[in-house]
Amino acid sequence: MYQRVSRLDDPKYMLKVEYGGMNDALYHLFSITKDERHLTAATYFDEVELFKDLAAAKDVLPGKHANTTIPKLLGAIRRYEIFDDPQMAGQYLYEKDQKQLPIYLKAAENFWRIVINHHTYATGGNSQSEHFHDPNQLYHDAVIEDGATTCETCNTHNMLKLSRELFRVTGDKKYLDYYDRTYSNAILGSQNPKTGMMTYFQPMAAGYRKVFNRPYDEFWCCTGTGIESFTKLGDSYYFKEGQTLYATGYFSNQLSLPKENLKLDMQVDRKVGAVKLTVSKLIDNKTSEPLNVKFRHPDWSHGRLSVKKNQKTQPNNETFGFVEVKKLVPGDVIEINLSMTLTVGSTPDNQQYISLKYGPYVLAGKLDRYQMDSDRPNGILVRISTLNQTATSTLTAHMDWPSWQKKAHADYQLQTENERYLVKVGLPGVDEKIEFVPYYQVYDQRYGVYFQWQQAGSLAAKQRQEKLAAIEAYQNRIVDQLTNFDQNNWEFNKHLQAKNSEVGNAYGRRFRQAGVTGYFSYRFDIKKAQPKMHMILIFNKSDDGKLLATHIGNDPDNQFQSQIVVDSSNAKSVDKDGFFELEIELPKDIYLDQPSLKICFSGLQDTSARLFGIQFLNA
Ligand SMILES: [Zn+2]
Structure with a gap:
């Protein structure tokens, strides 16, 4: 390490990659060996400019990759601890470096404070899509942005390490309170108790589920740190x-x-x-x-x-x-x-976007089991949860906010006699009948950690109700659909047949396409079909000009055929990732009174356009 980095014209070039806790590991090695090459190699991985900003209490986190940044501060504390000993400092550090030493501890303390106060959810988790964003916008990140990608599990693993070290150096109890909160919720909640597999992201908004890695073909960063976290069951007590x-x-x-x-x-x-x-x-x-x-x-x-x-x-x-x-x-x-009780917390950007805690345990509201095997791709090989858009996400009270908060605290129902859950909590004064249980024990259903509190009859409640009704009306029109091209259950359930055809990921969605002279076909359940059924195909703008030939119909002598040339300029709307829908009205004699409908795709003499979704929709 020393020889490789010292040969670079600018050793700081190494700081451009996800080098994480290299300084921590090398300082640790130096503390054992006292070999100055190990010390020099450690300093190559110190991001001193970042430490100076943090020591000056600047929140420079927005946009930073969270799990790369956290371990850098572990290295900073390690350096502080080693050279806090005057003899070690005198022997190995120049005088100017000795003077700078307090910056390393201050940076770690301020970083911890900024993360906890401005970037952290109730469970102790932080980040969205692996990154820190603007401070105090946790509701925005979980609801307006992609709520499937909040709270990477690695981050909590490393925040525990940081908290433990900060307590050892400073003796401040707040670090242990965070350790407890995060261990009891984000860490205990990261494992599927049936399979032993780990989460990557942990959704906070209502309507998602926990996605765990598969045992044989997925090993995520969070699988590694997740397993390591459970080796600490006897640590830090x-x-x-x-x-x-x-x-x-x-x-x-x-x-x-x-x-x-x-x-x-x-x-x-x-x-x-x-x-x-x-x-x-x-x-x-x-x-x-x-x-x-x-x-x-x-x-x-x-x-x-x-x-x-x-x-x-x-x-x-x-x-x-x-x-x-x-x-x-x-x-x-x-x-x-230790007198446990129910407490209500919220996000800084929405005081009525609430989470509940019983003692140290963050409570999750148990929702439905809608499409429990569905997921979406995210980056390479990481799967994330889909959202059930019609899942309960509100708590509706017939009283004002201060009165309800008092009532929740005074009148909640606690049930401790249960085999499956540590406790069950019933919430008073809300219309929604949701059972709340410890978040860490939820793994086989959709849930919500945060819910939107609303007062019955308020304008906001009415608007949410109208939006939900529109989604439900749309879902009632769906005859059948395929939104996940997984070469697995989703496609097999639609009776996939294929030759010279493959699946892939692009722009956060999976697709299937046919190769030269290849094809793929499905059989959809159309018992709900009414006259004027439409077929909707989803394409991406980047395939403009490509062809997809379709043959639809069960009778080979009576098929609806078309050769679609992808053209986003004719689409009603194109989303920010380039996806758009093409709507085709099907002749009713090919589908009316049929239980199922066969549809076949090819690219004729060329590779076909990529297909990202198929939907049959009543008018
Ligand atoms: Zn990870």
Whole structure:
């Protein structure tokens, strides 16, 4: 690494690629080897100009690739930590570099603060389509932009690493609160418990589903970091400094402390937030040393933390978010009540675009199971969720916003006796009957993390209702359709037959085309057909001038044939990616009273135009 990069005319040339945590890894190596070549190689991957901007509290994130940027700050902290030792700094750094050292920590602290306060959803996830966008526009990114691509899972993996390091260096509890929030939601929610496969993006808006990678032919970046996250199930529950132990993660666990000859057994009832810590000897016939334990008061647990030692209530000595219990010895039992409750959060750009949390758990509203095997391509080999446009996405209340917020907090219904879900929560005072369950436990249905709150009868509610009615009316006109050319279930369900034909991706959609003298055909279910049925074919402008020949009809002697030359200039409208519809009215004698209809495509003596969608629509 050192030899290759040092030979470049400008070593900073390396910073143009997705180099992620190279500085972190190389500083780590240097801290072990003390080899100056490793140190020099690490500095090649420090983006000092970025660190300076961040240290000056500038939000320079819009447009940046999120998961490339986060690990750069991990490297910055590592450098700070190594040279925070005056002896190390004196031996390896020039004086000007020693003076610049605080910038590295400040950059990481400010980066973390900017990401959390201005770019992060309730689950702890950030980014849309892998990038940071303008600050405080989370509603916009999830609803107006493509909501299928919010919250890349890698980003949360790296934000956990960053938060852990920032806590170790600064001791500030806020980093652990974020760790808890993100671990309990984005990370636990990233795995399909039936198959073990991982998510890439995690949609936040209502109507999407979680898409997990396939086991044999898909291995995404998020598959790798996702698996790594689950190797940390026993990590970051405790931190130790001298004789003080920081108890920070509230999942049932056991901890052995050989030096003190102590064993801690923590049992946590995560449904209600009851914690019981029992102290015993690790080895029976050996003396034990007493231990001070500082318990984290999580940000989701409101009010004073109730702590009992051997059934006696402890005085409230909370400082910097930790309650300390001193001199624990074998036989001691500590009980803590974390008091869980329902809280309502929203995005900065839409105060009534809300998410719900019970204790640390972000709740997802369970929706429908509409087209659970459908997905769309995104970049190379990554599949993303389709949207059910008619899924419930609102919460409609017959009272004003402040009254409803109070009611939700006071009157929610909690159900803890359930096999499948940790808890189920019912929301009071809304028309929509939606069951809310922990987001991390949802994997086999469409859901919503965020919903649009609205007051019944308001202008906005009426407009949303009209829009939904128009979508539903359109969907009722659809006789049959094919929107996903997957060489798999979608096409096989339409009885695909093909010779010398292939599928591919372009502009975010899949297509099929026929090669020279090749063809492809389908059989559609047209039982719903009425007189004046149209066929709609979807093309892209970049195929203008190309030909697609069609033969439609079940009777070889009575077919509707046409040779379509793609021409976007005649289209009613062309979307921003160049897609447009061609509408063809079919002669009714080929389809009326038929259960199904065969349609065949070819390019005759040339490669055909690419076909991105087929739809049969009643007038
Ligand atoms: Zn990833």
